[in-house]
Amino acid sequence: MQPTLFSSIHLTVSQLTFRIRKLLEGDLEMQDVWVEGEISNLSRPNSGHVYFTLKDKNASLKCMMWKPDAARLRVNLQDGMAVEAHGRLTVYEPQGSYQLAVNLIQPKGEGALYQEFLRLKAMLEVEGLFDPEHKRSIPQFPKKIGIVTSQTGAALRDMLNTIRRRLPLARVILAPSPVQGVDAPPALVKAIQSLNHQNPEVILLARGGGSIEDLWAFNDERVVRAVANSKAPVISGVGHETDFTLCDFSADLRAPTPTAAAELATPITILDLSRDLLSARARLNDLTLNLLAEQKTIVSSITARLKYVSPERQLQSEYQHLDEFSRRAFSALTHRIQLQASNVDGISKRLQSLNPQGILSRGYAIITRKDNGAVVSKTSQAHGEMKVRVSDGEFEINRKS
């Protein structure tokens, strides 16, 4: 059959494929769509992109996920997994195929679970179960730490290692409980209650990461209430940083992970204790040394005071007095001697002036009578034998009347 020139159009493959692409990608609803199905043919090449096929009973859809979106995935994709994938429909021209470029994947039913989560949260919130004033403080240095978690999970090992590293002085009491499945909620409630009978100072309620369904037991109303009613303060550490459960809200403290919960339960570590002990020892030594130094000071000050009041000092002072007296006596004596000496000098001078010898040397003479020695001072007396005394001797004269 020969096609007619006017009733049909001629296109290259590229042109046709481009047209299909325009049709599909121009449909805005197809650019923001949730598709529900089961994963198959999952492949993760080294590029980091993820490829799979979404299937249901009657159809299949090629899907791909770019590396950055794949890296943000919170679910561990597996063949056979029922999911809801969100993305936009694109056409891959070289192969003439269309595919869903997926940017979000959540396990099927998660949307419904999330609605239930919000409903329960709002209800318990109104009831006051999450009120901040009900939160109890976490002890700084717990001696007994309770743990509620699965006996076999990595979460338990992480917590024990963390506590062992930070505070090996503590004692841990484990109340094992399944952490997922229908049995988990009543078992968790019982574990929290039994553990409280052991009077731990703090309880860690923990579970490793998982899907929202895996963590669902920690959104169970019974468990959330058991946490709020626990006698001992509860630290929750469920899932990863980004996971929030209702137990996180009713707990006294929320930790992003089990390991972080163990850290928050041991604010004071063995390093802090060692440091405190060293400083206590230093203080003890300093205080005692100071005390002894003080005593020494007291003793030496008493010694000094004793010296001050001792008889020795009195004696010294007596000696000083004596010295003083002796000095004064000496000086008085000297003075008097000097006084006497000058007197003697004066007298001697006066004596000198009275010495007749002086007159004789000036040419005067003393005449005495030879018979009775009387001084001849009048002419009437000048007769007979007389002695004449001059400066260097005497001679006799005889006056005849």
Place this chain on the structure above:
Amino acid sequence: MAKASAKKTEKTVEELSYEEALTELEGIVESLEDGQNPLEESLNLFERGQALVTHCGALLESAQLKVQKLAGESLISFEEDPE
């Protein structure tokens, strides 16, 4: 005070738990800081304090995490899985 010293004689330093030893040590340091004790008593306090420091240090050195498991309402020892 009399009650505290009576309590002290009940246990030797080696019998004290870390918390007890630490609490007593703090009390001794405070009492020494207060400086109201006779010299001989102060020296006795110092000696006891030193013994407490040694004891606390030994407890820190040798501390090993004790892990127990609740079985019903009773406690049994818990063997950790080797990693």
